[in-house]
Amino acid sequence: xxxxxDLSPILEELDATDGLDGLQAVSAGLxxxxxxxxxxxxxxxxxxxxxxCGTYPEDWIQRYIDKQYLRVDPVIxxxxxxxxxxxxKAVDWSGKAARxxxxxxxxxxxxxxxxxxxxxxxxxxxxxxxxxxxxSDEEWSEFKEIYGHDLILIAHYFNRKALxxxxxxxxxPVRALSPREVDALTFLALGYSRAQVAHSLSISxxxxxxxxxxxxxxxxxxxxxxxxxxxxxxxxxxx
Amino acid sequence: xxxxxDLSPILEELDATDGLDGLQAVSAGLxxxxxxxxxxxxxxxxxxxxxxCGTYPEDWIQRYIDKQYLRVDPVIxxxxxxxxxxxxKAVDWSGKAARxxxxxxxxxxxxxxxxxxxxxxxxxxxxxxxxxxxxSDEEWSEFKEIYGHDLILIAHYFNRKALxxxxxxxxxPVRALSPREVDALTFLALGYSRAQVAHSLSISxxxxxxxxxxxxxxxxxxxxxxxxxxxxxxxxxxx
DNA sequence: ATTACCCTCGCTATTTCTGGGGAGTGGAAA
DNA sequence: TTTCCACTCCCCAGAAATAGCGAGGGTAAT
Numbered sequence: 001x002x003x004x005x006d007l008s009p010i011l012e013e014l015d016a017t018d019g020l021d022g023l024q025a026v027s028a029g030l031x032x033x034x035x036x037x038x039x040x041x042x043x044x045x046x047x048x049x050x051x052x053c054g055t056y057p058e059d060w061i062q063r064y065i066d067k068q069y070l071r072v073d074p075v076i077x078x079x080x081x082x083x084x085x086x087x088x089k090a091v092d093w094s095g096k097a098a099r100x101x102x103x104x105x106x107x108x109x110x111x112x113x114x115x116x117x118x119x120x121x122x123x124x125x126x127x128x129x130x131x132x133x134x135x136s137d138e139e140w141s142e143f144k145e146i147y148g149h150d151l152i153l154i155a156h157y158f159n160r161k162a163l164x165x166x167x168x169x170x171x172x173p174v175r176a177l178s179p180r181e182v183d184a185l186t187f188l189a190l191g192y193s194r195a196q197v198a199h200s201l202s203i204s205x206x207x208x209x210x211x212x213x214x215x216x217x218x219x220x221x222x223x224x225x226x227x228x229x230x231x232x233x234x235x236x237x238x239x
Numbered sequence: 240x241x242x243x244x245d246l247s248p249i250l251e252e253l254d255a256t257d258g259l260d261g262l263q264a265v266s267a268g269l270x271x272x273x274x275x276x277x278x279x280x281x282x283x284x285x286x287x288x289x290x291x292c293g294t295y296p297e298d299w300i301q302r303y304i305d306k307q308y309l310r311v312d313p314v315i316x317x318x319x320x321x322x323x324x325x326x327x328k329a330v331d332w333s334g335k336a337a338r339x340x341x342x343x344x345x346x347x348x349x350x351x352x353x354x355x356x357x358x359x360x361x362x363x364x365x366x367x368x369x370x371x372x373x374x375s376d377e378e379w380s381e382f383k384e385i386y387g388h389d390l391i392l393i394a395h396y397f398n399r400k401a402l403x404x405x406x407x408x409x410x411x412p413v414r415a416l417s418p419r420e421v422d423a424l425t426f427l428a429l430g431y432s433r434a435q436v437a438h439s440l441s442i443s444x445x446x447x448x449x450x451x452x453x454x455x456x457x458x459x460x461x462x463x464x465x466x467x468x469x470x471x472x473x474x475x476x477x478x
Numbered sequence: 479a480t481t482a483c484c485c486t487c488g489c490t491a492t493t494t495c496t497g498g499g500g501a502g503t504g505g506a507a508a
Numbered sequence: 509t510t511t512c513c514a515c516t517c518c519c520c521a522g523a524a525a526t527a528g529c530g531a532g533g534g535t536a537a538t
Contacts, residue, residue, distance in 0.1 A: 044477075080474045083360045084399045120359040121322045126477075149392055156391050160323040178514055191465030194495070207516050209496085214514090223524095224495075225464045226430030232471050233478050235319055238283075238365075239468060417484060433525070446486050448526085453484095462494095463525075 004146050005033045007154070014157045019165055023158060024053040030154065031055050034147060037111040038132035041158045044070065045125045045166065054130075060108040067104075074098045079118035079128055085152065087144070088114035089137070113140040115148075117155040127162060129155035177236055181215040184208055186237045189228045243385050244272045246393070253396045258404055262397060263292040269393065270294050273386060276350040277371035280397045283309065284364045284405065293369075299347040306343075313337045318357035318367055324391065326383070327353035328376070352379040354387075356394040366401060368394035416475055420454040423447055425476045428467045 010033055014026050027039040040054030050070060063069075070076060078091035093102060106112060111134035119127045131151055133140065177185070180201070187197040194212075198205040212224055219236075221227035231237045249272055253265050266278040279293030289309060302308075309315060317330035332338060345351060350373035358366045370390055372379065416424070419440070426436040433451075437444040451463055458475075460466035470476045 080477070083358060083402060084395075119322060152395050153388055153391055156323075156395075163322060180515065188464055189468035191461030191468075193462070193493095203515085204517060206518060210516080211514095212495095213497085222430030223432070225427055225467055228464055228468055229428035229430075229471055229478055232468055238319075239472050419485065432523095442485085443487055445488060449486080452526085 005035075007033060007150050011154070011157065014154065014161070017161065020051065020053050020162075023161055027054045034131065034143075036131055036133040036143070037109075038130070040130045040132065041127065041162065042130065043125065043127045043162055043166075044076075045121075056132075057109045060105070060110060063104070063108060069101055072097045072101045074101070075114065075116055075130070076128065079116055080126060083118060083120070085115060085117045085148070087140075088112075088116070111135070113137075113143075115140075115144055115151065117152060119155070119159045121159075121163060121166075125163075125166065127159055129158050177215055177218060177231065178211075181211045181218070182231075182237055184211040185215055185228050185231050186239070188212070188224065189232060189237060189239055244274075246272060246389050250393070250396065253393065253400070256400065259290065259292050259401075262400055266293045273370065273382075275370055275372040275382070276348075277369070279369045279371065280366065280401065281369065282364065282366045282401055282405075283315075284360075295371075296348045299344070299349060302343070302347060308340055311336045311340045313340070314353065314355055314369075315365075315367065318355055319365060322357060322359070324354060324356045324387070326379075327351075327355070350374070352376070352382075354379075354383055354390065356391060358394070358398045360398075360402060360405075364402075364405070366398055368397050416454055416457060416470065417450075420450045420457070421470075421476055423450040424454055424467050424470050425478070427451070427463060428471060428476060428478055 007030075010026065010030050013029065014023075017023060017026055023041060027041065031037070031039045038055045040052065040056055042050065042052040042054070044050045050065070064073075074091045074093055075086070075088055079086050093099060111132045113135055114130055114132045116128050116130040119129075121127065129151070131143075131147075133143065135143075183201055184197060187200055188194075192200065194205055194208055198208040201208065212227070215221075215231070216224065216227045219227045219230045221230055228237070232239070246269075249265065249269050252268060253262075256262060256265055262280060266280065270276070270278045277294045279291065279295055281289065281291040281293070283289045289304070303312075313330045313332055314325070314327055318325050332341060350371045352374055353369055353371045355367050355369040358368075360366065368390070370382075370386075372382065374382075422440055423436060426439055427433075431439065433444055433447055437447040440447065451466070454460075454470070455463065455466045458466045458469045460469055467476070471478070
């Protein structure tokens with residue numbers, strides 16, 4: 001039924017492109033090459049800002065943002081817990097909000113079938129590359145069978161380009177945490193009290209406090225919990 | 240100079256395999272197919288436990304663990320901040336510990352050239368798929384040119400298999416957080432004080448405390464900071 | 479209809495954290 | 509050589525979080 005399209009020109013275009021506008025153009029080309037309804041790349045950074053590119057109707061994108069669907073969308077929620085590609089049929093659509101979201105999406109030009117490839121970035125970014133189409137389950141299986149590998153590769157390219165863009169957009173002025181600061185925050189993240197951390201690091205609690213404060217300052221955090229949350233979501237510490 | 244090998248049997252084998260032992264076997268097959276020295280898959284979970292598979296000598300693996308090279312290895316450190324493939328030449332080898340590590344690695348059968356593809360998992364896992372070889376820069380560039388795409392795809396398969404293994408190994412008994420608990424932890428992670436969070440959620444501070452406590456309990460956390468760190472690194476809340 | 483979980487509110491005492499000071503050493507970079 | 513930064517130690521007062529108790533209404537599933 002399907003015949004596999006040659007995607008190498010798309011890959012080359014993707015290689016040569018730059019910025020979100022370029023990715024937008026590639027999305028459209030890819031959609032046409034694959035003969036499906038939509039290709040969407042959606043990106044959420046650690047600050048909760050989202051942007052992306054793709055072929056969804058403007059109306060729907062605006063609606064998605066306005067209604068804060070990010071917090072509802074079961075594809076986002078589901079993918080956030082995984083790291084392999086997810087078919088939309090496989091995510092949890094139970095729950096009132098999710099079903100309402102689905103209805104709204106279908107009413108706004110989104111196809112009923114979807115295949116999303118998630119990626120997590122080093123600073124808490126989260127991106128989703130999605131192929132979307134309106135068709136039967138059988139057709140969709142066939143599509144995935146044929147293009148599954150290519151989609152993974154293309155998603156990878158999108159991520160790379162988007163990250164380059166992100167790095168240019170917001171060059172991180174974060175000064176790295178010192179080793180002791182990392183130690184301190186790490187132990188705190190593990191649930192130790194200041195007294196326990198100080199003991200574990202064999203330093204006085206006062207000294208420990210200096211580290212915590214300086215880490216808080218460097219991270220621009222309002223309090224210790226905030227500092228740890230920031231450090232964690234930016235990959236500066238690991239639990 | 241190189242001629243591209245047909246990797247489809249490897250992909251099929253990879254598809255059919257199961258568990259770490261299977262991946263180990265595939266690694267060896269892949270190494271042979273690619274005519275390079277080593278293929279290694281290395282996995283670190285949120286608890287800091289590491290395991291993996293590949294063709295590195297046993298001695299070196301043991302040494303890596305014993306000497307806690309995980310915290311020193313510039314490839315790990317570098318990849319942790321990125322999300323696209325990284326050539327070993329591109330990571331930061333300045334610093335005494337890093338140089339000593341390199342010397343030790345080369346002495347233990349590790350090739351001088353490497354290409355590593357990082358992936359972050361939903362629960363703070365971090366995995367690295369690495370191709371390693373001993374050759375000149377020119378040869379290595381050629382290798383990457385030819386097999387770069389395939390490596391990305393294969394890395395993806397490894398990740399998928401490893402995650403399946405991980406999920407079987409440690410089935411998550413976590414009960415989901417309730418919406419209010421998510422709200423509470425999210426605001427706390429953003430640095431708000433309890434009073435501010437209570438006000439933002441339009442509930443009394445006492446009620447808020449109940450949420451925090453029950454979230455703490457569900458997450459098996461020692462204190463609020465711990466709960467937030469766990470929730471964040473398990474992807475239960477987003478900043 | 480019972481069970482279970484979610485949401486909401488209350489009190490008190492104790493422990494812990496935060497913010498404001500100041501001071502000295504050593505190492506690495508400019 | 510100077511300058512910056514990481515690392516270490518100290519005091520105190522006020523603010524915030526924690527532990528322990530208890531209570532009632534709503535909704536959804538069994």
